[in-house]
Each structure stands twice: as structure tokens, then as C-alpha cells.
Amino acid sequence: MGIIVEQKSEKVTASVKWVLEDPKQKEVWWPSEELKKMAWVSDESIYEQADKDPTAFWANRAREGLHWFKEWDRTYERNPPYFKWFVGGRINASYNAVDRHIKTGRRYKAAIIWEPEPIDEPARVLTYYDLYREVDKFANVLKSLGVKRGDRVGIYLPMMPEVQIAMLACARIGAAHSVVFSAFSADSLRSRLKDAEAKVLITADGYYRRGKVLNLKAEADKGVEGTPVKDVVVVRRAGLDVDIVEGRDHWWHELMEDADAHCEPEAMDSEDILFILYTSGTTGKPKGVVHTTGGYLTQAYWTSKWDFDIHDDDLFWCTADIGWITGHTYSCYGPLLLGATMLIYEGAPDYPEPDRWWDIVEKYGVTIFYTAPTAIRMFVKCGEEWPRKHDLSSLRILGTVGEPIDREAWLWYFHNIGGGRCPIIDTWWQTETGGTLINSLPGIGPFIPTVAGRSFPGMRHAVLDENGNKVGVGGSGSLVQLSPFAPGMLRGIYKDPERYKELYFSRYGEEIYYTHDGARVWDEMHNIRLGGREDDVMKVAGHRLATAEVETALTEHEAVAEVAVVPAPHEIKGEVPVAFVILRKGRQPSEELAKEIIARVTKAIGPTAKPENLFFVPDLPKTRSGKIMRRILKSLMKGEPIGDVTTLMNPEIVEELKAKVGYVEAGLT
Numbered sequence: 001m002g003i004i005v006e007q008k009s010e011k012v013t014a015s016v017k018w019v020l021e022d023p024k025q026k027e028v029w030w031p032s033e034e035l036k037k038m039a040w041v042s043d044e045s046i047y048e049q050a051d052k053d054p055t056a057f058w059a060n061r062a063r064e065g066l067h068w069f070k071e072w073d074r075t076y077e078r079n080p081p082y083f084k085w086f087v088g089g090r091i092n093a094s095y096n097a098v099d100r101h102i103k104t105g106r107r108y109k110a111a112i113i114w115e116p117e118p119i120d121e122p123a124r125v126l127t128y129y130d131l132y133r134e135v136d137k138f139a140n141v142l143k144s145l146g147v148k149r150g151d152r153v154g155i156y157l158p159m160m161p162e163v164q165i166a167m168l169a170c171a172r173i174g175a176a177h178s179v180v181f182s183a184f185s186a187d188s189l190r191s192r193l194k195d196a197e198a199k200v201l202i203t204a205d206g207y208y209r210r211g212k213v214l215n216l217k218a219e220a221d222k223g224v225e226g227t228p229v230k231d232v233v234v235v236r237r238a239g240l241d242v243d244i245v246e247g248r249d250h251w252w253h254e255l256m257e258d259a260d261a262h263c264e265p266e267a268m269d270s271e272d273i274l275f276i277l278y279t280s281g282t283t284g285k286p287k288g289v290v291h292t293t294g295g296y297l298t299q300a301y302w303t304s305k306w307d308f309d310i311h312d313d314d315l316f317w318c319t320a321d322i323g324w325i326t327g328h329t330y331s332c333y334g335p336l337l338l339g340a341t342m343l344i345y346e347g348a349p350d351y352p353e354p355d356r357w358w359d360i361v362e363k364y365g366v367t368i369f370y371t372a373p374t375a376i377r378m379f380v381k382c383g384e385e386w387p388r389k390h391d392l393s394s395l396r397i398l399g400t401v402g403e404p405i406d407r408e409a410w411l412w413y414f415h416n417i418g419g420g421r422c423p424i425i426d427t428w429w430q431t432e433t434g435g436t437l438i439n440s441l442p443g444i445g446p447f448i449p450t451v452a453g454r455s456f457p458g459m460r461h462a463v464l465d466e467n468g469n470k471v472g473v474g475g476s477g478s479l480v481q482l483s484p485f486a487p488g489m490l491r492g493i494y495k496d497p498e499r500y501k502e503l504y505f506s507r508y509g510e511e512i513y514y515t516h517d518g519a520r521v522w523d524e525m526h527n528i529r530l531g532g533r534e535d536d537v538m539k540v541a542g543h544r545l546a547t548a549e550v551e552t553a554l555t556e557h558e559a560v561a562e563v564a565v566v567p568a569p570h571e572i573k574g575e576v577p578v579a580f581v582i583l584r585k586g587r588q589p590s591e592e593l594a595k596e597i598i599a600r601v602t603k604a605i606g607p608t609a610k611p612e613n614l615f616f617v618p619d620l621p622k623t624r625s626g627k628i629m630r631r632i633l634k635s636l637m638k639g640e641p642i643g644d645v646t647t648l649m650n651p652e653i654v655e656e657l658k659a660k661v662g663y664v665e666a667g668l669t
């Protein structure tokens with residue numbers, strides 16, 4: 001495309017004095033004139049305009065971007081800590097993602113390009129018209145299984161078009177979907193299906209991962225035991241010979257054969273639940289984050305359009321699995337609402353070789369590419385010869401999400417994948433927020449390694465100190481969101497209102513949403529650098545995981561008396577869990593036993609949560625009231641100064657633990 005992102009560091013270095021003191025921060029890029037010209041937004045005044053009246057701003061966006069069967073009566077309603085958007089409005093997500101486009105020139109445009117993992121298997125392309133027929137048919141299938149408006153449906157599928165079809169079919173008839181990551185274990189699936197009270201589960205026989213076929217149906221069979229699931233729909237993906245339970249299990253293709261290709265979309269209330277997505281909180285039990293319809297769709301539409309500057313001739317590829325919020329918003333709803341063409345890929349990024357992703361970018365001419373720092377770090381390790389084998393000149397915009405991106409990874413991505421032409425949109429957001437909240441926009445900038453950017457127009461954030469005062473330029477504290485909250489924000493935790501209040505609206509009161517992230521105000525423009533979680537939540541390869549969840553799984557082993565799990569830094573995954581285990585009396589530590597205990601985590605959560613290391617210890621650092629001081633264990637693993645230990649009940653244990661983990665204070669090596 002020949003779009004050059006010019007380096008104009010003077011602008012920021014001139015306006016923020018302390019930036020000058022850090023030579024690395026001369027790395028500030030701004031969009032070129034060409035990039036600005038083609039961008040949907042390139043005029044900075046958009047921020048000010050939106051901030052004057054965010055409610056009116058979002059009302060205009062909702063009207064302009066979406067089709068409403070009936071317009072809302074009130075745009076925003078507050079009842080702290082609850083709030084609603086587009087109250088009284090009637091809308092349907094699948095109508096907006098599919099039906100609208102088949103009435104336009106996009107009717108035969110590719111909606112989804114699916115790249116299977118086996119290299120000799122042809123891609124599948126679904127046009128918007130194909131998608132329309134499949135969604136309607138599957139919506140009728142769900143109805144025939146007794147699924148009604150207001151019900152919940154579980155989805156446990158790998159990345160393949162049936163995922164989007166199933167999600168949109170649920171939305172069409174007003175059932176809430178609850179997708180469970182296909183690499184999660186049967187136990188994880190079961191607890192989610194139970195909590196959501198899902199009637200039906202949609203799964204596949206198996207799928208490909210690094211050249212192997214994984215038997216998903218076997219996990220699903222275990223996962224539905226003891227849940228309210230009455231029917232299981234199985235997509236034939238891998239041709240596995242799986243057990244079919246008479247009366248409960250049905251092949252997708254057989255049900256679809258007889259299904260009618262027209263299904264009237266339900267006119268949903270703007271505040272009806274669109275989906276529940278489970279994520280890790282600070283306790284052992286994952287929480288069902290509830291997203292409703294009108295507000296979520298509005299935010300999905302506009303953040304997709306402006307963050308990634310998606311145009312009709314773009315090919316957008318978000319590499320996130322559908323099991324995560326990023327998959328929901330940017331591998332399903334967002335691009336489809338825009339009538340864009342998106343790519344999805346079934347398999348591993350480095351299969352059969354570490355250039356698989358770059359091969360895909362070249363083969364299809366991907367123009368916008370959105371991934372996670374953990375993947376970038378993996379590619380940095382593989383070496384730049386892999387992307388260099390491919391023509392990546394189709395790329396125009398790059399994105400990243402999931403955890404803070406370090407300067408080295410940012411620059412590698414910028415130069416080796418983006419060829420120094422493409423802005424990197426570092427999007428900060430959460431499962432709870434439904435869509436992105438903080439990032440620079442491609443036509444406005446700036447693009448600064450490790451600095452995500454500003455609040456999206458019409459959203460308000462602040463960084464607060466312990467006393468709830470706003471910090472100024474250069475200051476650090478807790479990131480919060482201020483009212484009016486973004487339209488796509490969670491409306492609750494499924495069946496647990498107390499937890500919703502306690503987690504998000506207790507730290508700074510009922511009018512301020514606490515993000516649980518630390519942040520720093522970077523400059524006068526209010527660009528933000530994120531500093532990671534302030535609670536006991538880790539990001540393992542970009543996946544959110546509570547230390548408490550891993551601890552719960554470990555304590556299930558009968559040899560374990562007490563356990564503490566903390567994150568340790570990891571070169572590629574960012575963070576990994578490590579476990580400190582006190583054994584029950586009479587049990588002897590051994591490698592075999594460590595493996596057995598660790599296997600509990602794979603069973604309870606899945607392989608992504610497996611502790612990287614397990615230390616058998618005689619004791620854990622505790623306060624006088626008996627509370628485990630995880631902070632000390634964290635510092636031990638990070639090589640940070642341990643600080644004062646005199647207030648501990650058992651300060652002597654710290655030296656022993658230092659020896660055990662091979663502690664070296666950073667900076668002393």
C-alpha cells in the first residue's frame with residue numbers, strides 16, 4: 001500500500017518534558033498523510049466533541065451503525081452500580097450481522113474465510129448469503145430442540161465457521177450463548193454449563209492441533225455429565241469415530257439437512273442478554289460475565305471500525321480463539337456487523353513451521369492483523385527469517401491485546417511484520433468491557449511502544465491514587481472508568497449480583513468502575529501506559545487465570561496440605577503459574593508426586609493453566625493472622641527486593657524459600 005507512518009517524535013517530546021529524559025521514548029510515531037486520508041477518523045477534535053456529551057455521541061453511533069426494529073426511549077439510565085443503554089430499544093444481533101448485508105452489494109461478498117490447520121485441506125469461504133442461510137437453518141435446528149428466547153446454549157467448538165453460525169443462530173432466536181474455550185477440560189466445561197443452566201451443547205467430534213487430531217467429543221461427553229444439557233449437537237470436523245448417545249446426541253449435518261432456511265429474527269430488548277462468557281476472578285470459581293445486546297453491538301461496531309480502520313476491501317484477521325472475549329467481539333460480532341471479510345484459522349501458529357501465520361497473510365492478502373504479545377514474543381524467538389520468507393506488504397494496520405507489550409516485542413512487530421509502515425494499535429480492554437476502551441486510533445496516533453493510548457471517544461477513564469484522587473502526568477495508580485460507562489460494559493455477573501458490586505464498584509464507590517489494572521498517565525494528552533493486574537489474576541500466554549483457581553485444583557490432591565500459587569515471569573508466555581506446596585504429614589516429596597499434583601490442574605482447568613514449577617516447602621510466609629503473603633512469593637519469583645519481613649509470623653522461612661527457588665535479586669547479577 002506504500003503507506004508510510006512517519007516518525008515525528010518532536011511533537012510529544014516537545015510537549016512532555018520528562019520524555020526527553022528517556023531516550024527510548026523518542027520512539028513515537030504518527031500517522032502519515034495517506035493513512036490519515038483513508039482513516040474513518042483523523043481529526044483529533046473527535047475526542048473533545050464526544051466528551052462534551054458522551055450519551056449523545058453514543059446515541060448517534062447506535063443510530064448510524066445499527067438497524068433497530070424500534071428506537072430506544074432513553075439513551076442511558078443510571079441506578080448505581082447498574083446502568084442501561086438504549087432503554088426500550090428493540091434490536092437483533094444476527095439481523096445486524098447478516099441480514100442487513102444481503103440486502104446490499106455485500107450479498108455475495110466473503111464474510112468468513114476459514115483456513116483449516118492441515119495444509120492440504122482447502123479453505124472454506126462463506127459469503128454473507130451463505131452465512132445468512134446457515135444461521136437461519138441452525139436457528140431453526142435450535143428451535144426444534146426446544147431452545148427458546150431467554151434460554152442458554154453452550155458452545156464448545158474449535159475455530160471453524162460453525163462457531164459463528166452457532167453464536168448468531170442463538171442470537172437470532174434470543175437465546176444467550178456461552179462459549180467455552182475448546183482447550184478447557186471437561187471439568188471446566190461442566191462447571192460453566194451448570195452455572196449457565198445450558199439446555200443444549202454444540203461441540204465437534206475433534207479438531208486439529210499441531211498435526212494431531214484431538215478428541216473434543218470425549219471431553220464434551222464428560223463435561224455434560226451432571227448438567228442440565230439435554231441435547232448435544234456434534235459438528236463432524238475430524239472424521240473421528242465418536243460415541244453417539246442415542247436420544248441426546250445429534251450430528252449437525254443431519255439436523256441441518258431438513259432445517260428450513262428462513263427464521264424470523266426475534267426483536268430483542270436492548271438490555272436482553274446476548275451472551276455469558278466465563279472468566280477468572282480472584283476466587284477459585286470463574287464468573288459468568290453478562291453482556292447485553294444493544295450497547296455491546298454498538299461498541300463492537302464502532303471500535304472495530306475506528307480502531308482497525310476496517311473498509312470494505314479489507315481482510316481482517318484477529319487470531320484470538322472464540323473462547324475469549326477478543327474472539328467474540330473481533331472474530332465474530334464486530335467485523336460481521338461492519339459487513340467486512342474476516343479470516344479465521346483453526347490451528348497452531350507454528351504448524352507445520354513457524355511461518356504458518358505469515359504464509360496465511362501472504363496467501364490471502366490480509367490487510368489488518370490483530371494478535372497478542374505472547375505470540376509476538378514466540379515469533380521473536382523463532383527469528384526474523386520466518387516472516388522474511390513472505391510478502392507481507394498487504395498489511396496496513398497491526399493490533400495487539402491481552403497484556404502489556406514490551407518495547408522489544410513492539411519494535412520487532414513494527415519492523416518485521418509491519419515493515420515499519422503499519423501503526424500498532426495496542427488495545428487495552430477486558431472481558432468485562434465487551435470491546436476495546438483504550439488505544440490510539442490509526443488516523444490520529446501516536447504509536448508509542450508500551451503505551452496503549454487514549455480512551456476511545458465517548459469513554460472516560462482516570463488513574464486514581466489510593467485515596468481516590470486523580471493523578472497527573474507521570475503519575476501512577478489504579479485505572480478506573482467513569483460514568484457514563486461504555487455501552488458494551490458488563491451488566492452483571494450471572495446469578496451473582498454481590499460479586500459484581502464487590503469486584504467493580506466497592507473500591508472507589510458505586511459510581512466508579514475499578515478495572516483492577518495499574519496504569520500511568522503518560523502525557524498531557526492522557527495517553528495511558530498499562531502496568532498489569534493489581535489483583536491475583538495472571539495473564540498466561542494472554543489467557544486470564546486466577547491464582548486461586550489453580551490453588552483450588554491443586555488442593556484437590558490428597559497429599560496436599562496447603563498451597564500458594566503465584567505468577568513467575570516467562571520469556572514467551574509473559575507469566576506462568578508456579579506452586580508452593582506443603583505436603584500432608586507422612587507424604588514424601590518426589591518428582592512423581594509433583595507430576596501427579598500438577599496433573600490435577602490440567603484436569604480441572606486445562607493445559608494452559610499447568611504450573612511451570614512446583615516447589616515442595618515446609619512452610620509458607622504468613623502474617624500473624626495466618627494469611628499467606630503471596631506478595632513475598634511473587635517477589636521471590638520476579639527477583640524483586642523482598643522488603644520488610646519482620647511482621648511475618650515466620651520470617652525465617654523466607655531465607656529457606658530463597659534458596660529453594662534460586663532467588664537472585666534483579667540488578668545484583
Ligand code: AMP
Nearest residue numbers: 401402403404427428429430431530544
Ligand atoms: P481478559 O478479560 O482476559 O481480556 O483480560 C483483561 C486483562 O488483560 C486486563 O485487565 C489487563 O490486565 C490485560 N490487558 C488486556 N489488554 C491489554 C493491553 N493492551 N495492555 C496491557 N494489558 C492488557
